[in-house]
Amino acid sequence: MTEQQFDVAVIGLGAMGAQAVAHLAARGIKVIGIERFGPLHDRGSSHGDSRLIRLGYFEDPAYVPLLHRAYRNWRDLEARVREDLLTITGVLQIGKPGCHIVDGTIAACKLHNLPYDLLDQAQAARRYPAFQLDADEVAVLEPEGGFLRPEAATLAALRVAGADGAMLHFNERVLGITPSDGGMAVATDQARYRARTVVVATGSYIAGLVPELDQIAVPIRVVVGWFQPRDGLNTALGRMPGFLRDEGEAGSFFGFPVIGRDGVKVGKHAHFREVIDPEAPNAPVNEADRALLEDFIARRVPAAAGVSVGYATCRYTMLPGDDFLIDRLPSDPSVIVASPCSGHGFKFASVVGEILADLATTGESSLPIEAFSFASLARRLGTGADLAFGRRAAITTPRKFPNPPNGS
Numbered sequence: 019m020t021e022q023q024f025d026v027a028v029i030g031l032g033a034m035g036a037q038a039v040a041h042l043a044a045r046g047i048k049v050i051g052i053e054r055f056g057p058l059h060d061r062g063s064s065h066g067d068s069r070l071i072r073l074g075y076f077e078d079p080a081y082v083p084l085l086h087r088a089y090r091n092w093r094d095l096e097a098r099v100r101e102d103l104l105t106i107t108g109v110l111q112i113g114k115p116g117c118h119i120v121d122g123t124i125a126a127c128k129l130h131n132l133p134y135d136l137l138d139q140a141q142a143a144r145r146y147p148a149f150q151l152d153a154d155e156v157a158v159l160e161p162e163g164g165f166l167r168p169e170a171a172t173l174a175a176l177r178v179a180g181a182d183g184a185m186l187h188f189n190e191r192v193l194g195i196t197p198s199d200g201g202m203a204v205a206t207d208q209a210r211y212r213a214r215t216v217v218v219a220t221g222s223y224i225a226g227l228v229p230e231l232d233q234i235a236v237p238i239r240v241v242v243g244w245f246q247p248r249d250g251l252n253t254a255l256g257r258m259p260g261f262l263r264d265e266g267e268a269g270s271f272f273g274f275p276v277i278g279r280d281g282v283k284v285g286k287h288a289h290f291r292e293v294i295d296p297e298a299p300n301a302p303v304n305e306a307d308r309a310l311l312e313d314f315i316a317r318r319v320p321a322a323a324g325v326s327v328g329y330a331t332c333r334y335t336m337l338p339g340d341d342f343l344i345d346r347l348p349s350d351p352s353v354i355v356a357s358p359c360s361g362h363g364f365k366f367a368s369v370v371g372e373i374l375a376d377l378a379t380t381g382e383s384s385l386p387i388e389a390f391s392f393a394s395l396a397r398r399l400g401t402g403a404d405l406a407f408g409r410r411a412a413i414t415t416p417r418k419f420p421n422p423p424n425g426s
């Protein structure tokens with residue numbers, strides 16, 4: 019059978035892969051995108067109605083230039099598909115003065131000259147009565163924050179990719195990638211393809227095709243819940259901002275105003291850090307999941323503490339330092355690794371797609387991505403860790419994830 023030939027093959031069509039095929043096709047590159055499930059499935063990381071986006075990045079102000087570009091690219095995509103994908107609501111970041119979320123947001127805003135309002139408990143209660151703050155807590159409002167609609171945004175990227183000539187295959191699983199004649203051979207459960215460059219954007223499944231990341235890119239389970247508000251006025255879109263809340267030792271929580279019919283959505287960042295086998299179906303939501311979110315909403319967002327109307331399970335792919343990895347594989351520069359984003363990658367997907375298109379076409383990007391390199395990851399892992407990124411096996415085959423350690 020003849021192998022179809024492409025400039026670039028993108029494996030995985032979640033948030034990152036969809037954006038990569040869109041940017042590549044827009045540049046006239048002959049690209050195929052291959053996804054093992056159907057479009058917008060729930061066995062990955064990119065479903066669940068809403069994702070926060072904000073500019074004053076408490077995690078590290080170094081992300082801010084990429085965020086500016088991400089906002090611009092989201093607006094370009096909206097213009098192309100004539101659909102609302104990004105809604106500005108403001109994002110309120112709550113915690114005690116000195117905590118990372120509060121201080122980090124203020125530092126990033128100051129460094130990059132971004133607007134913000136610092137509110138004490140009384141001011142926050144007047145402006146945003148949906149939230150319950152302790153007397154010694156403050157809230158930083160970032161007016162340019164808001165939320166993205168992940169399903170609509172991913173679908174929009176796939177639509178423009180298709181319109182620009184990308185070939186998109188769903189329900190086709192990539193089994194292995196192997197160097198071949200100066201390019202790569204991509205074997206699926208249905209066919210074989212050849213591509214000059216392969217982008218692996220397989221999210222929680224990444225170690226199946228990039229075994230160098232086994233035990234390094236770790237998939238964990240996250241559960242979010244939707245609650246019918248007790249106070250529909252103060253939780254309405256337009257009155258209640260998106261939020262992040264530092265709870266000290268108990269971690270941090272995030273949430274959204276009422277979007278559509280389903281009520282206020284909340285989740286805990288990294289949930290119980292429960293490591294999962296990505297190949298296994300999502301485990302059902304259990305009593306501990308529900309109790310965590312119900313307790314939080316009753317204490318901290320009482321205006322939304324009505325009946326719970328639904329829960330969803332999703333996955334984070336965690337890296338040491340909770341950072342990203344976007345780089346060519348040191349042992350095989352024809353392979354670009356794109357996915358692990360430690361649970362905060364969606365907002366960047368529109369710029370990650372651009373970076374992946376840069377790397378796949380020119381081998382480099384003018385955007386600031388050194389912090390997301392294998393070299394940087396090896397430094398975070400410590401001495402000798404770069405040995406793990408040595409020459410890859412001739413062919414990689416999906417393997418069973420080893421027994422996960424107990425989630426902690």
Ligand SMILES: Cc1cc2nc3c(=O)[nH]c(=O)nc-3n(C[C@H](O)[C@H](O)[C@H](O)COP(=O)(O)OP(=O)(O)OC[C@H]3O[C@@H](n4cnc5c(N)ncnc54)[C@H](O)[C@@H]3O)c2cc1C
Nearest residue numbers: 030032033034054062063064070192220221332363364365
């Ligand atoms: C509950 C939750 C809340 C979040 N909140 C935020 C937020 O507020 N803001 C934010 O910026 N980020 C947030 N994130 C993180 C963000 O959603 C993820 O970083 C992002 O969606 C990851 O996209 P991805 O393309 O890497 O992975 P995915 O969307 O999972 O895509 C990977 C795709 O690869 C496919 N695939 C895997 N293996 C193969 C194979 N062998 N062959 C073919 N296809 C394959 C999978 O089926 C999947 O569709 C959140 C994540 C979760 C789970």
